Amino acid sequence: MTFNALWLTDPKIDKNSATLSAVDETTLAHLPVTLRVLYSSLNYKDALALRAKAPVIRQFPLIPGIDMIGEVIASESTQWPIGKLAVVTGWGIGEQYHGGLAEKFSAKAEWLTALPEEISALNAALIGTAGLTAMLAVLQLDQQGITPERGPIAVSGASGGVGSFSTWILAQLGYEVIAISGDRHAEEYLIKTLGARSILPRSELSESGKKLQAERWAGAIDCVGSHTLANLLAATQRNGTVVACGMAQGLELTTSVAPFILRSIRLVGVDSVYCEVAQRHAAWQRFAALLSRSSLPIPYQTIKLDQVMEFADRLLEGNVRGRIVVQTT
Ligand SMILES: NC(=O)c1ccc[n+]([C@@H]2O[C@H](COP(=O)([O-])OP(=O)(O)OC[C@H]3O[C@@H](n4cnc5c(N)ncnc54)[C@H](OP(=O)(O)O)[C@@H]3O)[C@@H](O)[C@H]2O)c1
Structure with missing residues (x-):
């Protein structure tokens, strides 16, 4: 079985190192929770990684994407039953571990933060890192x-x-x-x-x-x-x-x-990548409280995985206003 993902190979060896590919499921690390990715977002750091403009990626080949919002589809963790929605930002995903610019994602249980019900999956992607x-x-x-x-x-x-x-x-x-x-x-x-x-x-x-x-x-x-x-x-x-x-x-x-x-x-x-679980929970709860009384005014565009490379270039050129949400399925 395969799934679609942005796939990065070592740019020192491979000139065309970032491609949208059908990736074999066995490539995902065997981590306790598997998610169907609903959304990722495209950050400046992702654009740097995709175009090899900075040493963001610490091992190749890798799926980039530092943000992931998904639904649990397989789990060895009682804390994360099938169907639960979760957000992951940081923890080295899209740098050291396979990231969110894909249809599937494999996670350690402690990386996952449950989405408060006031925050939709789309808004979680908009918030992101x-x-x-x-x-x-x-x-x-x-x-x-x-x-x-x-x-x-x-x-x-x-x-x-x-x-x-x-x-x-x-x-x-x-x-x-x-x-x-x-x-x-x-x-x-x-x-x-x-x-x-x-x-x-x-x-x-x-x-x-x-x-x-x-x-x-x-x-x-x-x-x-x-x-x-x-x-x-x-x-x-x-x-x-x-x-x-x-x-x-x-x-x-x-x-x-x-x-x-x-x-x-x-x-x-502030380091959002490795900040403590309790701080992340506190931050997402504060967003939940804000979103229960107002809506997010931050402008955004929604793109698909096959548009990621084009938008990475636009981000690097400074030609994007607002956030870029990637709808992965
Ligand atoms: N600590 C963490 O965990 C963490 C997490 C995410 C991002 N970051 C870092 O935080 C920074 C902002 O990230 P971001 O995602 O908000 O990036 P961004 O969307 O690219 O925004 C950066 C803003 O900085 C201003 N700026 C750009 N070049 C500048 C310059 N030469 N001198 C002064 N201001 C300049 C611009 O705002 P104006 O046009 O309004 O001046 C620009 O919109 C980046 O350095 C990023 O690496 C850190």
């Missing part, structure tokens, strides 16, 4: 006592996947959001659709600045790293928290100890 990362960042602010009364929250890379979800979640929870964006056409999207209060041009934070600046926000969610992150730290109010999620501008961080020792600023990191 980007939404989970944003919610984990918001939970970090919450745990650090950064409530809406403390002051505004700055979100960098606000029109991107993690930034859009961060902006929307914070606005829904009553925070005043300052959206930092380089997209001059995103004003309506950031303010009217996502609920940001104001927009700050990306250029105001993207160059090296003073290591301590006038206090502007109680906290920040940073998706871009580099000088932007240093400037966010420098302008955070006393006892504030900055959550580092990404590196769209760069991996490096040049700052000083001044924000930490003169204003008690905290810098907290």
